[in-house]
Amino acid sequence: MSAKPHAAVLVHGLHKSFGKLEVLRGIDLELAEHEVVCLIGASGSGKSTLLRCVNLLEPVDAGRIVLHGEEVTSRGVDVNRVRRGIGIVFQSFNLFPHMSVLRNITLGPRKALGLSRIEAEDRANELLARFGLSDKRDEYPDRLSGGQQQRVAIVRALAMQPALLLLDEVTSALDPELVAEVLEVIRELAAEGMTMLIATHEMSFARDVAHRVCFLDGGVILEQGPPEQIFGAPQEPRTQQFLQRIVQAGRL
Amino acid sequence: MLIVRSPGWAVVKQRFFDREQFEKSFPDITSAFWLNVKIFLVAEVLILILALGIAVVRSLPGPVFFPLRALTIVYVDLFRGVPAILVIIILGLGVPGLFANAEPDDLKVNPILWGSVGLVLLYSAYVAEVYRAGIESVHPSQSAAARSLGLTHGQSLRSVVIPQALRRVIPPLLNDFIGLQKDTALVGLLGVVEAFRQSQIEVAAAFNYTPYICTAILFILLTIPLARFTDWLVARDRRRQQAGRLV
Numbered sequence: 001m002s003a004k005p006h007a008a009v010l011v012h013g014l015h016k017s018f019g020k021l022e023v024l025r026g027i028d029l030e031l032a033e034h035e036v037v038c039l040i041g042a043s044g045s046g047k048s049t050l051l052r053c054v055n056l057l058e059p060v061d062a063g064r065i066v067l068h069g070e071e072v073t074s075r076g077v078d079v080n081r082v083r084r085g086i087g088i089v090f091q092s093f094n095l096f097p098h099m100s101v102l103r104n105i106t107l108g109p110r111k112a113l114g115l116s117r118i119e120a121e122d123r124a125n126e127l128l129a130r131f132g133l134s135d136k137r138d139e140y141p142d143r144l145s146g147g148q149q150q151r152v153a154i155v156r157a158l159a160m161q162p163a164l165l166l167l168d169e170v171t172s173a174l175d176p177e178l179v180a181e182v183l184e185v186i187r188e189l190a191a192e193g194m195t196m197l198i199a200t201h202e203m204s205f206a207r208d209v210a211h212r213v214c215f216l217d218g219g220v221i222l223e224q225g226p227p228e229q230i231f232g233a234p235q236e237p238r239t240q241q242f243l244q245r246i247v248q249a250g251r252l
Numbered sequence: 253m254l255i256v257r258s259p260g261w262a263v264v265k266q267r268f269f270d271r272e273q274f275e276k277s278f279p280d281i282t283s284a285f286w287l288n289v290k291i292f293l294v295a296e297v298l299i300l301i302l303a304l305g306i307a308v309v310r311s312l313p314g315p316v317f318f319p320l321r322a323l324t325i326v327y328v329d330l331f332r333g334v335p336a337i338l339v340i341i342i343l344g345l346g347v348p349g350l351f352a353n354a355e356p357d358d359l360k361v362n363p364i365l366w367g368s369v370g371l372v373l374l375y376s377a378y379v380a381e382v383y384r385a386g387i388e389s390v391h392p393s394q395s396a397a398a399r400s401l402g403l404t405h406g407q408s409l410r411s412v413v414i415p416q417a418l419r420r421v422i423p424p425l426l427n428d429f430i431g432l433q434k435d436t437a438l439v440g441l442l443g444v445v446e447a448f449r450q451s452q453i454e455v456a457a458a459f460n461y462t463p464y465i466c467t468a469i470l471f472i473l474l475t476i477p478l479a480r481f482t483d484w485l486v487a488r489d490r491r492r493q494q495a496g497r498l499v
Contacts (some may be wrong), residue, residue: 057396084402094397097493098415107411108401140493160401 007066008033008164008195009054014063016049023049025219027063031164034193038206038227041216042242047199048091050216051166054197055088068163084112087157088166091173093149095141095156101128102137105156113160120159127155131185147178154185165189167198171205183209203246207231215239266460273462277454281463284450285470288436291364291446292474295371295436296429302376307383308409324380331377336370336435343370344442367439375432382424386417419489426482430475437467447471 009031016024023046031037039047052058054065056072056079065073072082096104105127106120115123128134131151141149150170157165167186171179183205190196190209200206206213207227214224215236223236234240255261309317310324331339344366390413398408440449447470451463 055400057400080399080402080404083400086400088400090393090397092393094393096394096397096412096416098419107398108403111407111411112402142494156401 007031008035008068009197010064010066011050011054012064012066014050014053014065015061016046016053016058017061023219024053027219027221029214029221031195031197034195035211036190036194036196036198036209038210038213039197039199039216040201040203040206040213040230040242045216046219047216048168051088051168051197051199054164055086055166056082057088080112084108084160085162086164086166087160087162089150089153089157089168089170091169093141093146093153093173095149095153097141100138100140101133101144101152104141104152105159108156108160123159124155127158131155145178146174147181150174150178150182151185154182154189158189163195165194165196167196167200169199169201171200171202203231203243215242217242268461268465270460270462273458273460274466277451277458277463278466280454281447281450281466282470284445285447285467287364287444287446288433289474291368291371291436291439292433295368295375295432298372299375299379299432302372303379304383304414306376306380307387308414310380310384311387311409313405328377328380331374332381336374337438337441339374340367340370340438340441343367343373344439363442363444364439367442367444371432371435371439374435375428378428378431379425382421382428383417385424386421387413389420390416419486422482422486426479429478433474433478434471 007030009029011027011029014024014027015022023044027046027050029037029050039050041047049058053060054067056065060073063073064071067082067085070082071077072079096107099107102121102124105124106115106117109115109120109123110117125134125137128137131154133148133151133155136144136148136152141152144152150173154170170186171182174182179202183202186196186198186205187209198206198210210227212224213227213230214221215230215234215238216222217236217238223230223234223239230239231243234243306324306327309320312321344363347366347369348362387409394412394416395408398412399405403411436446437448440446440452443449445453447467451467454463455461
């Protein structure tokens, strides 16, 4: 592959339309190993679509996605194998309601990685203990609070031991008092060096945790840079406008 | 009250609710009824399997599977469109003719077999549609979550989508199974002496309709436990998954 072999993620010229609506119009993005990149931007700017494309949940119209040197958008790539190496956490948790917490977490390792039940459960128990969820392992998702559900969803993604974690507005569906516990988990992961691409509306969180912040507008990355620069001295008028509104809403 | 006071009640009572006749025909009809139960049980298992296969094929994505999907659509249209009584008669009286020269006579003259095949084909079409509705009612985010873990389409269907779909369609499935229980009486048209045919025979012999009532009671007795069982099944699931929510 011609691409830089060290990039964890390399997105080049990515286009994606839904019918006549062009959501992504040429995204170029690179993530180094252990880098945490936050995507900010208004609703509909293409943050979620970008994450779904990287995970191959949406077929791309044009452009390339290269993960650890492998072009995953080329024909004949085994999408299941690629997805096994990428964790994604959704805004609405998407836990499996008919399975206990433990089964939610062990499903992927058992079915996709071929681990035995014992191995998968050991791994799950370890992660649950780490995130203070051990007492919830036999509960069903609907019996948990939103924050607990989202933490379980993060554990479910981590149980696959992914090289890359995608977080799609993981706190947007939570009550304000539950946001902190989820962000705390993500901070921990960032501190451990997990490579993460995070779409978020939590600006102060982005400022704390991100190595780099990308502002998406109209399907392109309009501006990117270290958080101090984006939040402190944004260059583009659109970025300034967006952040101005966030400040007015009292979210920064 | 209205019924009991009507002028014809005495005659109706004697024709339909004759105690002596009831006691006389009940044992025979009950033993004939066992055949209905057997046909029902075997057919139900086959229907559950066949219909699920049809529903899964119909949910396969992509243009590659179009011919298979089209086939299932034709099948469902056909067997839902033709009246049940005709399917049974065509299969039961027509198909054995195809095996006119077959050597063990099993295939040639086995109205129980062909009647049951007819029921399986008929009800699989209905049940496949119930399954399909269930599969489509599971939100796409569920299979997205499963696929994002690296599960294949098949694994996602088996572990995530179908289990949730099944739980949702238990009540409508029950509807179809009660329909099936009752339609086992159609096999009687092929000359099989099941409960309904047996009661016809007794009615003709005694010129009294009480045996029909007898058969009706037996069918009701069979469906009630099944209905309570599914109620229990649905309630147990709710209790397990949901936190003290009144639904």
